[in-house]
Amino acid sequence: MAPYETNSESHNAILAGLSVASVKRLSLLPVELVVNYPIYEASQPFDAVYFPESGLLSIVSTLESGKSIEVGTLGREGVSPSQLLLGARSSPFRCFVQVAGSGFRTSIERFSEAVGEDSRLRENVLKYENSFRIQCMQGIACNALHTVEQRCCRWLLMTHDRVGADDLKLSHEFLAMMLGVRRASVTEVLLPLQELELLRSVRGTISILKRKQLEERVCECYWLIKNCESLN
Amino acid sequence: MAPYETNSESHNAILAGLSVASVKRLSLLPVELVVNYPIYEASQPFDAVYFPESGLLSIVSTLESGKSIEVGTLGREGVSPSQLLLGARSSPFRCFVQVAGSGFRTSIERFSEAVGEDSRLRENVLKYENSFRIQCMQGIACNALHTVEQRCCRWLLMTHDRVGADDLKLSHEFLAMMLGVRRASVTEVLLPLQELELLRSVRGTISILKRKQLEERVCECYWLIKNCESLN
DNA sequence: ATCCGTCTGTCCGCTTCCGTACATAAGCTC
């Protein structure tokens, strides 16, 4: 495929507002984001920059016990690793593709250069950093104070927002890892929701059926994060 | 007091490496940071920028239930509100002085100007943003997976590091709010530690007695965050 | 010295969630 040269069609929020020249400078290459593809590994130097247009990336922390838990997530609203702009060259966490999609890639060098020269791009990334920061901070509160059901709804709704499709390819096992709970807890939480036909969950696929009613069960954290995203 | 003009004596990590001219440009005024003094209120425009040299600031999220929980903390390693550099002009959270100390203050305008002109200052703030970001992300994992005892030890050790004094003026009630748990849970966690003489807790003051042994009880999150701070 | 507000220790029943285990079911391979 030819490098991406115009911005007219980009669904990535950071690229969306840029001039054609700005986008050109980034030498973007289209990439398929296939499930489990690693964006960066914990403590390894970053080696490329990704702008998702669809799909979802997860950032996870792995503890000594071997348990992993999601500590951040991003889709077409962001870029990864955005902390390049903060001077970071690696992260203690791992980032990988969680829901398949596509997007663009460029090198660390191109990105760093472009960010230095293009104030619009820099501002977009910084603003995105700010929403990410808020998302993390509210996540701290959420994990301490809300039930598994609430957090599970939040996760599903946030993912639904970003993926744009009603069918999410994920197992209970996987969702449990994201939330930092038992696999059985996820099953137990999803069953009643399935009874009520708010969603359907069959062998690796969770389908969102009645979003409105899921929204009634989600904790306020979902709305706070959503509002802060739209402000920026 | 006269405005602060040299950097030789600053204990604030962001100011520490700056040239005299850079510091001058910030027009810093010395401030006492008295307990409960608000740095910014939730959803209100920021009105000044603070560089702590001692003491501790807390950022808290208040939920609909009325419960509050700490979602971030900073001391002399940082500046608040650092997210100015990310384009934010307010925050959904509240920030206030939790442990008394002192530092410097400047206006939003001076800070923004200085950050635009002085790349060293900007880099310092961005690097600080990155450690703060890591602190938040690991906090998500910690709150989901670790016990109240572990989190309590982490909080005490982090505070001890920043405050530099063994006596911390805080009630169980207050610490409970920070951790997002019941007051009684804090009492229950501190009692055995007091039995072992790792600390002493009397009426509004917690004294760290045997740091080393508290370190044995803290979760890995403490070390991860600490390492990432020193890398930057 | 007394009063009063705050802080701490303690308790009880309850909920949530954990660790673990096992059984069934659904899809994949041969």
Next chain:
DNA sequence: GAGCTTATGTACGGAAGCGGACAGACGGAT
């Protein structure tokens, strides 16, 4: 379609922490 692997449903005892309450203790104010 037999056999395997993976996903889901279910169960049980137990731990952690909650909500709420109460009593004693401390210290500042009068």
